[in-house]
Structure formats: C-alpha cells, structure tokens
Amino acid sequence: MxxxxxxxxxxxxxxxxxxxxxxxxxxxxxxxxxxxxxxxxxxxxxxxxxxxxxxxxxxxxxxxxxxxxxxxxxxxxxxxxxxxxxxxxxxxxxxxxxxxxxxxxxxxxxxxxxxxxxxxxxxxxxxxxxxxxxxxxxxxxxxxxxxxxxxxxxxxxxxxxxxxxxxxxxxxxxxxxxxxxxxxxxxxxxxxxxxxxxxxxxxxIKLHEKHLRFEPETDDEIDIQQATTIVAGGYGVGGAKGFEPIKKLAKTLKGAVGASRKAVDAGWITYRHQVGLTGRTVRPKLYIAAGISGQIQHLAGMNSSDTIIAINQDPEAPLMKLATYSIEGDLFENLEALQKELETRGFKS
Missing domain, CATH: 3.40.50.620 (HUPs)
Structure with missing residues (x-):
C-alpha cells in the first residue's frame, strides 16, 4: 500500500x-x-x-x-x-x-x-x-x-x-x-x-520530475525581505518614471525598493517589490514611504519597521499618522533634498 x-x-x-x-x-x-x-x-x-x-x-x-x-x-x-x-x-x-x-x-x-x-x-x-x-x-x-x-x-x-x-x-x-x-x-x-x-x-520513490540544475538570479537588487532599509513608492509617484528618484535614494542608502499594491497594479514596477498583505511582509530598520497613503493591507506589511518616514501631501493619510516622522509636501522635492543632503555627507549613489 x-x-x-x-x-x-x-x-x-x-x-x-x-x-x-x-x-x-x-x-x-x-x-x-x-x-x-x-x-x-x-x-x-x-x-x-x-x-x-x-x-x-x-x-x-x-x-x-x-x-x-x-x-x-x-x-x-x-x-x-x-x-x-x-x-x-x-x-x-x-x-x-x-x-x-x-x-x-x-x-x-x-x-x-x-x-x-x-x-x-x-x-x-x-x-x-x-x-x-x-x-x-x-x-x-x-x-x-x-x-x-x-x-x-x-x-x-x-x-x-x-x-x-x-x-x-x-x-x-x-x-x-x-x-x-x-x-x-x-x-x-x-x-x-x-x-x-x-x-x-x-x-x-517514483518521480515524474527531475532536478537538473539551480541557476541563481543575476539581478543585483536587494531582496526587500532581507533589507535593513527600504525606500517605497506609491500611486502618488505618478508613473514608472516617478520611481527613478526612489531607486536612486535606495541605492544611496544601500537599501531595497518597495512599492504599494496600487503602483504595482498600474504596471509601474514589478510585483517582487510589493509590500503588504497581498505582497510581502517586511521589517526593516528604516522604511521611507513616498506617495503612499497607507491602506490597511499595506500597513500590515510594514508596520513593524523600526523607523518609518512618510512623505505625502495629505497630512491625514493613514501612513502619515503611523509614521515616526511625517513630511507634508511634494514627494519629489523632498526626495531630491534628502538625496542632496546624503551626498553632502559623503553618501554615494
């Protein structure tokens, strides 16, 4: 039997x-x-x-x-x-x-x-x-x-x-x-x-499949679940091009790029970057969120982060209330200012 x-x-x-x-x-x-x-x-x-x-x-x-x-x-x-x-x-x-x-x-x-x-x-x-x-x-x-x-x-x-x-x-x-x-x-x-x-x-054991070889991914991007720093963008970035300053800042901080479900569904970035209940759960030391309002499913995927910085024009956005530090204003202006300050202090992208 x-x-x-x-x-x-x-x-x-x-x-x-x-x-x-x-x-x-x-x-x-x-x-x-x-x-x-x-x-x-x-x-x-x-x-x-x-x-x-x-x-x-x-x-x-x-x-x-x-x-x-x-x-x-x-x-x-x-x-x-x-x-x-x-x-x-x-x-x-x-x-x-x-x-x-x-x-x-x-x-x-x-x-x-x-x-x-x-x-x-x-x-x-x-x-x-x-x-x-x-x-x-x-x-x-x-x-x-x-x-x-x-x-x-x-x-x-x-x-x-x-x-x-x-x-x-x-x-x-x-x-x-x-x-x-x-x-x-x-x-x-x-x-x-x-x-x-x-x-x-x-x-x-009778098998119908056979392991041939393992080929690791050649992508040099940091896995968001392993990252100690994540810079994430939401629907507020406006399009795929809006993720460019986010990727640049993440690289400067030697971190990973995250995204909200809405940004992923829009096709602006791949699913592997999605944070939330329908994406991946993360627990970095620093989570920077730009243009993410903070729906329940997203918050549940990142609310254990040690320090959360939210950048949004809406001060009543759920993520702005959850954040350790909230910055009300244009996300691109603030990302650029943060990038310049880091470069002034010796960080390189």
Missing amino acids: SSEEAILAIPQDTANHKGIWVYAEVRHGQLQETAFELLGIAQTLQKDLNEPIAAVLIGKEVSQYTQSLIDHGADKVYILENEQLDQFVDELYAKVIVDLIVKEKPNKFLLPASTIGRSFASRVAVLANTGITADVTELNINKEKGNLLNAIRPSFGGTLMATILCIRGHRPEMATVRPMAFPPSKKEEGRKGEIINIPVDVSK
Whole structure:
C-alpha cells in the first residue's frame, strides 16, 4: 500500500493525532529564519493544546541545525537526510513528508509561505487528504470547536480577513505562514529535546520530475525581505518614471525598493517589490514611504519597521499618522533634498 493509499484509509478519528509540526526550511545549505518564526507561533498554540512541538528537517547534512531548533522551542526534531535531498524537488519532498505523516500522525503542520513552502505544501495536503490555508497572518486555537486551528488570512485583495477551519476531522490541519508575520521564538541555550533520524530511501520513490540544475538570479537588487532599509513608492509617484528618484535614494542608502499594491497594479514596477498583505511582509530598520497613503493591507506589511518616514501631501493619510516622522509636501522635492543632503555627507549613489 502506498503512503497516499494508507492515509486515505485512516478513519476520521483525530484522537490519535498529536503534535504541532513546523517545517524548518533549509535553502542552499542555510537554515531559514522562518523556522524560528514558526516555532514561535507553535509555542503560542502549545499553550492551548499542550502537545509537543516537532521540527522537520529535510535535505543533505541538515542535522547540524538540530540543536538550534531545540534551543528555539522544538521538543522533537525529525531528520530526513539523504544526498539526493540536497536540491529541492517538490514532488520528492512532498512524498517523503507524507510518509512521515502516515507514521507519526501530527495534529497541526505549519510551513513557511516561502517559494519552497508554497510549492510543495499543497501537494502534501492533497496526498494527506487534508485541508490547507495559504498565506496565513494569524493563528489561534478555537476551543469552542474542539481545538481546531483558526487560520486567518487576507481575502478580497486585503479588504477582508478570512478565518478558515478544517472542520471535517482531516489531519493534520495545515497552513503556510507568511514570513515575518510572527516574531521568532526566543533562544534557550542547552535546551533538551528528542532527535529522531528517519531513513529515506529515495530509490523507492517514483518521480515524474527531475532536478537538473539551480541557476541563481543575476539581478543585483536587494531582496526587500532581507533589507535593513527600504525606500517605497506609491500611486502618488505618478508613473514608472516617478520611481527613478526612489531607486536612486535606495541605492544611496544601500537599501531595497518597495512599492504599494496600487503602483504595482498600474504596471509601474514589478510585483517582487510589493509590500503588504497581498505582497510581502517586511521589517526593516528604516522604511521611507513616498506617495503612499497607507491602506490597511499595506500597513500590515510594514508596520513593524523600526523607523518609518512618510512623505505625502495629505497630512491625514493613514501612513502619515503611523509614521515616526511625517513630511507634508511634494514627494519629489523632498526626495531630491534628502538625496542632496546624503551626498553632502559623503553618501554615494
């Protein structure tokens, strides 16, 4: 019996499903920060569920991250290590995880809403005959409905927040969680946990796809989710040309370029720059917003920034009220003045 057939044969009895799992993503040999963010929210859920937290590691030479995951809150770490798991193949990763689900029967399973997480999480849900909520920004336990997972995410372009539940007894309840939506768990040096090595025989897994090679992007732009400084433009910049001073200032500050959804929808800049619930969540030390009024979905994507500077002609704009420093006036005049001042102080674009 295959793993898919086995899990479909499991009766809808959830009593034997225990544990909160998190997928600890390792990308190009590096454990991603999302692992600690997922452990943080898992600890919050654990207070209501009183179930163990387990981290799942998949890849080549990933056992080196075991203690770090335990220090950050994992009670167990499942290690699925194999040379052929070095490069991510979503079909392979999904089948390996489903085999583990069949064996261990977790209750909840959280994955990052990263490129990799989004790619294979839905495959896992289908093979596991369960439900999944994508791009979650809030999670809690619904005690009135038998400790089901309330998975909350933006809907209708960020104008509504939808609460989604897996109500028919399918397990594990799954969700992909937006990076930076939750703070990382605190580290407790020397914490004890259980380490479980799971043998993986890739040769027995029938695949319909094959990894050929990895080609990194040649674009030298800074990823907005990794940037400590972001200069963002909104619909107020007036067009694609209006982003030129924003890009210049971002380069001077060695930062990244961000944008509002409205500017992206207008075709003035690509989606990879979009900040907000329908874009990407960021947490830089400095966020400069020019010509962005600040709709709810945008604010939710950047309101954890350490320092926010807003430039807008409307003093009543929501982002002007949220900002650490608000500058009322023409955005181009103020950007030019800021650029000149930085150059005077030795900054180079």
